Amino acid sequence: MNVYARQARYFREAYQRGEHGWPVEGPEPRIAAALRRLVPRLPGGRVLDLGCGEGRHTFDAAERGFRVIGVDAEPLAIRRARALAAKHPGAGDRAGFVVADLFALPFRPSTFDVLIDYGCFHHVTRADTRRYLDGVLPLLKPGGYFLLSCFSTRFKHHPGERRTRDWVVHRGHYDRFFRKRDFASMFGGWCDVLAIREERDGLSGFYHVTMRRKDAEHRGVERPVDAVVKSDGLRRGSGVHVR
Numbered sequence: 001m002n003v004y005a006r007q008a009r010y011f012r013e014a015y016q017r018g019e020h021g022w023p024v025e026g027p028e029p030r031i032a033a034a035l036r037r038l039v040p041r042l043p044g045g046r047v048l049d050l051g052c053g054e055g056r057h058t059f060d061a062a063e064r065g066f067r068v069i070g071v072d073a074e075p076l077a078i079r080r081a082r083a084l085a086a087k088h089p090g091a092g093d094r095a096g097f098v099v100a101d102l103f104a105l106p107f108r109p110s111t112f113d114v115l116i117d118y119g120c121f122h123h124v125t126r127a128d129t130r131r132y133l134d135g136v137l138p139l140l141k142p143g144g145y146f147l148l149s150c151f152s153t154r155f156k157h158h159p160g161e162r163r164t165r166d167w168v169v170h171r172g173h174y175d176r177f178f179r180k181r182d183f184a185s186m187f188g189g190w191c192d193v194l195a196i197r198e199e200r201d202g203l204s205g206f207y208h209v210t211m212r213r214k215d216a217e218h219r220g221v222e223r224p225v226d227a228v229v230k231s232d233g234l235r236r237g238s239g240v241h242v243r
């Protein structure tokens with residue numbers, strides 16, 4: 001079984017148990033603060049929440065007036081997110097959810113003003129970094145914002161944990177750990193890195209990174225727009241249904 005198949009089982013079982021180690025409700029304060037700052041710049045803008053889980057950041061963005069799609073590969077997480085919609089009347093009909101793998105996202109290029117990835121990218125293998133970038137970043141409009149939160153090298157699964165490399169397969173899932181300088185080197189071709197904030201709390205270590213997609217002129221080659229897409233941003237025939 002390859003690492004992603006094991007990881008999918010890990011997430012499925014975590015949602016089945018109902019104890020997965022990250023909050024079900026309530027956005028991470030730094031994501032909420034970043035979204036609050038973006039509201040006046042991008043009123044009613046489109047947001048994509050990658051690996052949305054039960055949708056805590058999807059709902060927060062929708063409650064701020066953004067039109068948001070949360071995607072997650074785990075159907076149970078998406079079912080729970082849809083059920084939680086009743087608790088978020090302030091999100092109106094602006095929050096929708098789709099079961100999709102981030103390596104096969106059913107959206108056309110330059111659809112979104114903001115991407116959020118809270119805790120998904122660090123489960124992508126080093127070897128698939130380019131595949132992630134090439135799959136995800138074209139979905140962001142030039143000038144759009146990317147809010148990325150991922151493990152720092154200071155993150156530990158248990159006190160005294162020692163690692164000899166920047167990734168580990170831990171209890172059936174892949175975790176990767178980042179240094180501050182990694183973000184410019186990984187994302188610099190696509191984005192300007194605007195801010196990197198480190199969060200440390202006990203064993204937890206995270207980087208919260210705000211990036212902005214360069215425009216085509218500064219990036220060099222722009223990607224061709226995929227012709228087989230609907231105007232609402234979902235690929236025709238993809239079989240996905242929002243909400």
Ligand SMILES: C[S@@+](CC[C@H](N)C(=O)[O-])C[C@H]1O[C@@H](n2cnc3c(N)ncnc32)[C@H](O)[C@@H]1O
Pocket residue numbers: 011022023050051052053054055056057071072073074077100101102103117118119120123
């Ligand atoms: C650590 S959880 C974070 C959930 C959510 N972002 C939050 O902050 O509450 C990571 C999520 O990423 C999802 N995920 C992992 N790999 C994925 C992939 N290849 N495509 C889509 N979702 C994925 C998992 O199912 C899980 O819900």
